[in-house]
Amino acid sequence: MDLVAGVLAGERLALARLITQVENDMPEGREALNRLFSHTGKAHLIGVTGSPGTGKSSLVNLIAKAYRTPADGRPPCKVAVVAVDPSSPFTGGALLGDRVRMRDLAGDPGVFVRSMASRGALGGLSHSTAAVVQVLDAAGFDKILIETVGAGQSEVDIARLAHTTLVVEAPGLGDDIQAIKAGILEIADILVINKADRPGVENTERALRSNLELAHPERMHIGSCGRGGKANQPKAGMPEALDGQVWVPPVLRTIATQASGVAELMAAIECHLAYLKATGEWQTREHERLQTELTQLLQAVLVARWREGVSDAELRDVVTRLQERELSPLKAVEQLLDLDAVPESY
Numbered sequence: 405m406d407l408v409a410g411v412l413a414g415e416r417l418a419l420a421r422l423i424t425q426v427e428n429d430m431p432e433g434r435e436a437l438n439r440l441f442s443h444t445g446k447a448h449l450i451g452v453t454g455s456p457g458t459g460k461s462s463l464v465n466l467i468a469k470a471y472r473t474p475a476d477g478r479p480p481c482k483v484a485v486v487a488v489d490p491s492s493p494f495t496g497g498a499l500l501g502d503r504v505r506m507r508d509l510a511g512d513p514g515v516f517v518r519s520m521a522s523r524g525a526l527g528g529l530s531h532s533t534a535a536v537v538q539v540l541d542a543a544g545f546d547k548i549l550i551e552t553v554g555a556g557q558s559e560v561d562i563a564r565l566a567h568t569t570l571v572v573e574a575p576g577l578g579d580d581i582q583a584i585k586a587g588i589l590e591i592a593d594i595l596v597i598n599k600a601d602r603p604g605v606e607n608t609e610r611a612l613r614s615n616l617e618l619a620h621p622e623r624m625h626i627g628s629c630g631r632g633g634k635a636n637q638p639k640a641g642m643p644e645a646l647d648g649q650v651w652v653p654p655v656l657r658t659i660a661t662q663a664s665g666v667a668e669l670m671a672a673i674e675c676h677l678a679y680l681k682a683t684g685e686w687q688t689r690e691h692e693r694l695q696t697e698l699t700q701l702l703q704a705v706l707v708a709r710w711r712e713g714v715s716d717a718e719l720r721d722v723v724t725r726l727q728e729r730e731l732s733p734l735k736a737v738e739q740l741l742d743l744d745a746v747p748e749s750y
C-alpha cells in the first residue's frame with residue numbers, strides 16, 4: 405500500500421502507519437515527508453503547554469469538541485491531537501489517562517488522536533513532533549492541537565512550532581507562580597487559568613498578570629480582543645487587538661470539568677488566528693520557523709557528513725590532546741576540518 409497516497413486520501417490506517425514510520429525516523433518515513441511537504445502549511449497549529457495536572461488534556465478535549473460542533477453554523481473543522489509526554493517514557497499512567505479523557509472524541513472520523521512518549525533522546529523530541537505534525541497537516545487536518553508538559557527547552561521548542569500557544573496554569577498547583585519560567589510566559593499567546601473552581605484563583609490571576617507585565621512591559625497598555633467581555637465577538641475586537649500591531653496575551657479562566665469558559669477560549673484562539681493572518685505575522689512566523697528548521701537540519705547533516713570521513717581513532721586522539729591541554733578546542737576544530745582558521749562568523 406502506498407501510505408502517502410493513503411494519507412492524502414484521508415485513510416486513517418495509512419495515517420497511523422505512516423506516523424509510526426516518521427516517529428521512528430525510518431527511511432520510508434523520510435521519503436514520505438519529502439513527498440508530503442508540498443501539501444503542508446495549511447493547518448492552524450495550536451500548542452497547549454503547562455505543568456502536569458493543570459488540565460491540559462481536559463481542555464484539549466473540549467477545544468477539539470468545540471471545533472467539531474461549531475455554534476455559529478460553520479462546517480466543523482477536522483481536528484488532530486498530538487499529546488507529547490516526555491515524563492512518561494513508557495505508555496503508562498499519563499498517556500492512559502489522556503486516552504480516558506479523550507474518550508468523547510473516539511469514533512469521530514473527523515478527529516485523530518496520537519500520543520507520543522519520549523524515546524530517550526530529548527533533543528529528538530521536538531524534531532519528531534514537528535515531523536508528525538507535518539504528516540497531519542498534509543492529511544488535511546484544519547486544527548492540530550499539540551499538548552506538551554511545560555518544562556525545559558524541548559517543550560519551548562515544541563511550543564514555537566505552534567502558531568497559537570496556550571499556557572495553562574491552575575490555582576494551588578505548586579502555587580509558586582514565581583517559578584513560572586519567563587520563557588514559558590514569553591511564548592504564551594493566550595494564558596488560561598484552569599480549575600477556576602479552586603480556591604486561590606484570584607491570587608493566581610494577579611501573579612500571572614504581574615509576571616506577564618514583566619515579560620511584556622511595553623504591551624500592557626494595549627487592549628486585546630480576548631479580554632473585557634469582547635471575547636465573544638472576535639471580529640468586533642480585532643481593531644483593538646491590532647492597535648499598534650501587537651498581540652496582548654489575554655488571561656482567561658476556565659473550569660474544564662464543567663466546560664465553563666470554553667466559548668471565550670475558542671473566541672480568543674480564533675481571534676489570535678485572525679490577528680496572525682491580518683498582520684502578516686503568520687507569514688513571519690512561518691518564515692522564521694522554516695529558517696530555524698533548515699539551519700538545524702544543515703548543522704546535523706554537515707556534522708554527520710564530516711563524521712563519516714573521520715576515524716574513531718583520529719577523533720579519540722584529538723580529544724586526548726584536548727584533555728592533556730596540548731590543544732585548545734578551537735585549534736582542534738581547525739585541525740579536524742583542515743582549516744587555517746575557523747570563520748569569524750561561526
Ligand SMILES: Nc1nc2c(ncn2[C@@H]2O[C@H](COP(=O)(O)OP(=O)(O)O)[C@@H](O)[C@H]2O)c(=O)[nH]1
Pocket residue numbers: 454455456457458459460461462463501505598599600601602658659660661662
Ligand atoms: N476541579 C477541577 N478539576 C479539573 C479541572 N480540569 C481538569 N481537572 C482534573 O484535573 C486532573 C488533571 O487533568 P488533565 O487534563 O489530565 O491535566 P494535564 O496533566 O494538564 O493534561 C483530572 O483529574 C481532571 O479531571 C477543573 O477545571 N477543575
Ligand SMILES: [Mg+2]
Pocket residue numbers: 460461462502551
Ligand atoms: Mg495531559
